[in-house]
Amino acid sequence: MSPSKKYLFTPGPAPVPPEVLLEMSRPIIHHRTPEFSAVLDQARERLKPLFGTKQGEAILTASTGTGAMEAAVINLLQPGEQAIFVNGGKFGERWGKLLSTFGIAGHEVKVEWGRAVRPEQIEDALKANPNARAVLVQASETSTCAIHPIAAIGEVTKRRGVMLIVDGITSVGVFEQKMDEWGVDAFVTGSQKALMLPPGLGAVAMSQRALDTAKSNKTPRFYFDLLKELKAQRDEHTTAWTAPVSLVFGLNKSLELIHAETLPRVYARHQVMAEATREAGKALGLRLIAPDNPAPGVTGILVPDGIDGGKVVKFMRDTLGVGVQGGQDQMKGKLVRIGHMGHLSPFDMLVAVSAFEIALAQAGAKINHGVGVAAVQARLARSI
Amino acid sequence: MSPSKKYLFTPGPAPVPPEVLLEMSRPIIHHRTPEFSAVLDQARERLKPLFGTKQGEAILTASTGTGAMEAAVINLLQPGEQAIFVNGGKFGERWGKLLSTFGIAGHEVKVEWGRAVRPEQIEDALKANPNARAVLVQASETSTCAIHPIAAIGEVTKRRGVMLIVDGITSVGVFEQKMDEWGVDAFVTGSQKALMLPPGLGAVAMSQRALDTAKSNKTPRFYFDLLKELKAQRDEHTTAWTAPVSLVFGLNKSLELIHAETLPRVYARHQVMAEATREAGKALGLRLIAPDNPAPGVTGILVPDGIDGGKVVKFMRDTLGVGVQGGQDQMKGKLVRIGHMGHLSPFDMLVAVSAFEIALAQAGAKINHGVGVAAVQARLARSI
Numbered sequence: 001m002s003p004s005k006k007y008l009f010t011p012g013p014a015p016v017p018p019e020v021l022l023e024m025s026r027p028i029i030h031h032r033t034p035e036f037s038a039v040l041d042q043a044r045e046r047l048k049p050l051f052g053t054k055q056g057e058a059i060l061t062a063s064t065g066t067g068a069m070e071a072a073v074i075n076l077l078q079p080g081e082q083a084i085f086v087n088g089g090k091f092g093e094r095w096g097k098l099l100s101t102f103g104i105a106g107h108e109v110k111v112e113w114g115r116a117v118r119p120e121q122i123e124d125a126l127k128a129n130p131n132a133r134a135v136l137v138q139a140s141e142t143s144t145c146a147i148h149p150i151a152a153i154g155e156v157t158k159r160r161g162v163m164l165i166v167d168g169i170t171s172v173g174v175f176e177q178k179m180d181e182w183g184v185d186a187f188v189t190g191s192q193k194a195l196m197l198p199p200g201l202g203a204v205a206m207s208q209r210a211l212d213t214a215k216s217n218k219t220p221r222f223y224f225d226l227l228k229e230l231k232a233q234r235d236e237h238t239t240a241w242t243a244p245v246s247l248v249f250g251l252n253k254s255l256e257l258i259h260a261e262t263l264p265r266v267y268a269r270h271q272v273m274a275e276a277t278r279e280a281g282k283a284l285g286l287r288l289i290a291p292d293n294p295a296p297g298v299t300g301i302l303v304p305d306g307i308d309g310g311k312v313v314k315f316m317r318d319t320l321g322v323g324v325q326g327g328q329d330q331m332k333g334k335l336v337r338i339g340h341m342g343h344l345s346p347f348d349m350l351v352a353v354s355a356f357e358i359a360l361a362q363a364g365a366k367i368n369h370g371v372g373v374a375a376v377q378a379r380l381a382r383s384i
Numbered sequence: 385m386s387p388s389k390k391y392l393f394t395p396g397p398a399p400v401p402p403e404v405l406l407e408m409s410r411p412i413i414h415h416r417t418p419e420f421s422a423v424l425d426q427a428r429e430r431l432k433p434l435f436g437t438k439q440g441e442a443i444l445t446a447s448t449g450t451g452a453m454e455a456a457v458i459n460l461l462q463p464g465e466q467a468i469f470v471n472g473g474k475f476g477e478r479w480g481k482l483l484s485t486f487g488i489a490g491h492e493v494k495v496e497w498g499r500a501v502r503p504e505q506i507e508d509a510l511k512a513n514p515n516a517r518a519v520l521v522q523a524s525e526t527s528t529c530a531i532h533p534i535a536a537i538g539e540v541t542k543r544r545g546v547m548l549i550v551d552g553i554t555s556v557g558v559f560e561q562k563m564d565e566w567g568v569d570a571f572v573t574g575s576q577k578a579l580m581l582p583p584g585l586g587a588v589a590m591s592q593r594a595l596d597t598a599k600s601n602k603t604p605r606f607y608f609d610l611l612k613e614l615k616a617q618r619d620e621h622t623t624a625w626t627a628p629v630s631l632v633f634g635l636n637k638s639l640e641l642i643h644a645e646t647l648p649r650v651y652a653r654h655q656v657m658a659e660a661t662r663e664a665g666k667a668l669g670l671r672l673i674a675p676d677n678p679a680p681g682v683t684g685i686l687v688p689d690g691i692d693g694g695k696v697v698k699f700m701r702d703t704l705g706v707g708v709q710g711g712q713d714q715m716k717g718k719l720v721r722i723g724h725m726g727h728l729s730p731f732d733m734l735v736a737v738s739a740f741e742i743a744l745a746q747a748g749a750k751i752n753h754g755v756g757v758a759a760v761q762a763r764l765a766r767s768i
Contacts, residue, residue, distance in 0.1 A: 010414045013629055024630070025405040028582055030394045030707050062448045062584050066625040067607045101606045192626060198412055200446050200584045200628035222485045223451040223608075241450040242576060244584035245397055246408070323414050 006321045009352045011142050011170060011298035013192040013199055014342025016250075020196055023253035024246040031245055037237035039252050044233060046255035047203060049263060050194075051168070051187050052178035056205040059229045060251075062244040065169040065190025068202030070098055071224035072165050072186040075206075075214040077134060079103030084125045084162075085136040086117045090143035090328050091167055095136040102219060107132060113144045113331060114300070116293040119152040126160050134163035134185070139171035143328050145300030145337060146290035147171070154182035163213065169193055173258065174297040174341060175267050185210040191247060193341045194270075194297065196254045201247040206230070268383075270296045273340035273349050276379035277301075280353040280372035284360075289327075289335055298339045300327075301356070307363050309333045315359040322355035346383065349376045390705045393736045395526050395554060395682035397576040397583055398726025400634075404580055407637035408630040415629055421621035423636050428617060430639035431587060433647060434578075435552070435571050436562035440589040443613045444635075446628040449553040449574025452586030454482055455608035456549050456570040459590075459598040461518060463487030468509045468546075469520040470501045474527035474712050475551055479520040486603060491516060497528045497715060498684070500677040503536040510544050518547035518569070523555035527712050529684030529721060530674035531555070538566035547597065553577060557642065558681040558725060559651050569594040575631060577681065577725045578654075580638045585631040590614070652767075654680045657724035657733050660763035661685075664737040664756035668744075673711075673719055682723045684711075685740070691747050693717045699743040706739035730767065733760045 008015045029035050040060075047058040061068055073095075077083055081104050085095040088111030099106035107129045111117045122135055135157050140147045150166055157164040163185040171177055172187065173194030179187050184207065191201035204226060206214070214227050223241065232240040258266055277299040281288060289300035303309040310333045313326040327335030338352050353372040361367040392399045413419050424444075431442040445452055457479075461467055465488050469479040472495030483490035491513045495501045506519055519541050524531045534550055541548040547569040555561055556571065557578030563571050568591065575585035588610060590598070598611050607625065616624040642650055661683040665672060673684035687693040694717045697710040711719030722736045737756040745751040 006411065006413075008412060008414065012626065013412045013414060016412050021409040024582075025409050027390065028392060028397045028400050028576075029390075030392065030397060030709070031583070033701065033707070062446070062451065063607065064446045064626045064628070067446065070607045098606055102604050190626070192412075192629075198408075198628065198630035199415070199626045200631055220486050222482055223447065223454045242396065242448045242574070242583045244448070244582065245576075246582035247584055317417065323417070325414070 001320055002318070003321045006323065007348065007351055008323045009339045010323050010325045011337055011339035011341065012190070014196065014339055015344060016196055016198060017254070017257060017343040019257060020250045020254045024250040026249055028245055031243035032238050036243065036245065040233065040243065040248055041237055043248055043252040043255060046252065046259060050173045050177065051205040052176065053180050053205055056179050056187070056207055057211065057230055057234060058203055058205045059226050059233060060239065060248065061202045061204070061224060061229065062200065062241065063202045064199050065188065065202055066094070067224065068188045068190060068204050069094065069167060071202070071226055072188050072204050073098045073104070074102055074219040074221045074224060075217055075226045076163060076165060076186055076210055077102070077104045078217050078219045081105070082107065082129055082132045083134045083136060084109060084122065084129060084132045086111060086138070086148060088115060088117060088144060088146065088148065089113055089138070089141035091138050091141055095167070114146050114289040116146055117148050119149060119156050122153050122156045126156065126162065132162060134165050136165045138167040139177065140174065140295040140297055142170045142298060144290055145295045145298045146293050147295045150184065151178065151182050154184065158183045163210065170295065170297040170341065173266070174270050179205060191251065195251060196342050197247060197250045201244055201251060269346060270340050272346045272379065272383045273344065274299050276346065276349045276376040277338050277340070277353060279379050280375040283375035284357065284367065284372045289331065297341045298337050300335050300337045302334055303336060303360065304365050307360065307365050309336055312336055312359045312363050315362055316355045320355045320358065322351065324352065346380050385704055386702070387705045390707065391732065391735055392707045393723045394707050394709045395721055395723035395725060398580065398723055399728060400580055400582060401638070401641060401727040403641060404634045404638045408634040410633055412629055415627035416622050420627065420629065424617065424627065424632055425621055427632055427636040427639060430636065430643060434557045434561065435589040436560065437564050437589055440563050440571070440591055441595065441614055441618060442587055442589045443610050443617060444623065444632065445586045445588070445608060445613065446584065446625065447586045448583050449572065449586055450478070451608065452572045452574060452588050453478065453551060455586070455610055456572050456588050457482045458486055458603045458605045458608060459601055459610045460547060460549060460570055460594055461486070461488045462601050462603045465489070466491065466513055466516045467518045467520060468493060468506065468513060468516045470495060470522070470532060472499060472501060472528060472530065472532065473497055473522070473525035475522050475525055479551070498530050498673040500530055501532050503533060503540050506537050506540045510540065510546065516546060518549050520549045522551040523561065524558065524679040524681055526554045526682060528674055529679045529682045530677050531679045534568065535562065535566050538568065542567045547593065554679065554681040554725065557650070558654050563589060575635065579635060580726050581631060581634045585628055585635060653730060654724050656730045656763065656767045657728065658683050660730060660733045660760040661722050661724070661737065663759040663763050667759035668741065668751065668756045673715070681725045682721050684719050684721045686718055687720060687744065688749050691744065691749050693720055696720055696743045696747050699746055700739045704739045704742065706735065708736065730764050
């Protein structure tokens, strides 16, 4: 088959709308000009509702999401300090690695892959480690397709007066986030997910408490000095270092499209895609990795025993032209992850599920062709 | 006047060829696929001749040039160590700030703005500071439009067995660089200059000695861990973190264009543009900031006494649609910098100089209209 028209359902990078690609093709301008400042200011303002913040400051960095995660850690925590991190997947584990790299004692709250952390676990960890200054967690753990209850965790961190640092890379712009209400201090995101951009741009939204903390923070930092960036971006309407001009053009256009669709509709669209895919999995007799707390941005379906999930993913990509992602680490070969982020219509889930069915059958699974696709269709029909 | 067609002669960002903009508009693919690996591998190979290296490893980072400078420092030097840095402008000063941020004692070799460092100064500094482990310098100091003699500095560092860390952000791809021959250990560049790309991609080429040094280096680093990046880029044919896919597409296309033109012709083109602009300045009775060692990538012309260079730059940009850059810090208001990098033809210097003449006259300078333009024309004619 191998058609020349490809589909991309990886949970980042995600498809970029043609309007955004064209906007990014605009001739380059210098980043210290009134023209650029106008775009930067507008993009930063347009970002805020996606974080759910009025007070917070959205600070852009020329980096991928991991760079923005590092920025949050090194601006808010310093060597010798302690922090709690939730490790329920590959990205939670990354918080732990970042903490230990920068000399911060990280107390791990271990969560089974696919499960959500329980707020009591956070409470217990904070009781056991009363000197911990922050809790670091994913709003949506991309590796396990599960979400963590940030609102409830925020209740705990507020009560105990510690900072809350959240990786929102597959939650910001995907479903409703309430930074101010939840008491998030640093909210990290990246360009290549719901922001519908190529990778290469990170953002960190910071609360006033986070900015105050950063002021006295002694961790050495230069490129990712968020106070320097904020001063440049808020006061001088440019970036501290050379701006990734094209990506900022693209971001502003992408946010224009998002707000034109309206956030509630964007969120509902992701939800319909996620539910349609889950129902397809169920109809095919398959299990979800995160049945109780599935992420709206990406659905993880476990392949049947005896089937090599890696081969399914490879067949989908190489023979069918449909990009999805497999499992990482302990889930390698067992999981297929289908993303719902980026420039996607709910109808695209027909394609994703159809390719998944065909690849499963090809790999030797017993599949009643069309059962999954029909489940997608049924869910779409209910969303009219 | 304010025409809708704009010109960009800033010494970065520089104009991007339409072919590259279009290549960057290709649909996004995932970065852990054979298709992406092929592009990444080719781009990394195509980069090497621009650094002048066969042995060196070109490692890409999703960041701007400053991020790549930081990467070089934190991978090769550690807290408590000493290094020599050449401060002959804004970017030399940045080496100093990076060193002190990360706890490395930086011994400054101060150079007057517009001058080149003399190799004896490096020799003296190394004698005075025998524990210095590295020399950090700009191949081309963008703020002063001057070049430093890297070959001669390399003789000194080789003789004394210390590392040589070079900022090649406005030299790599601009004029011939000989990393292996000169003994450069870490050679930094950024995407938005001679690589003819938007900002957002950095690269560091590392010698074997640099890689060995990085192995035992204890400076905390995560996002900019170049060994981790190298392992991913060389052994796994992908990037450690999510790749800036579009910029890597663009880089590969840009390098294809550069090698099709051939490097000697690219370098000659920059040289003609630089000489034409210098001769125009001379014909107008103006002085260069760096008469003895002018950079081929950007020409700095001092405005006449009593003329506000900032106004000249602003008039060129806002009224004439011609972007150039003024002076920074001590040169604020005194300097106009005209870049020769990116998607430019020598003929474009007619436009740059014409706009400069008009803006100077507008600001009150005595200008014989056309004298500079004629000098450009004369130099172009000699280059046939």
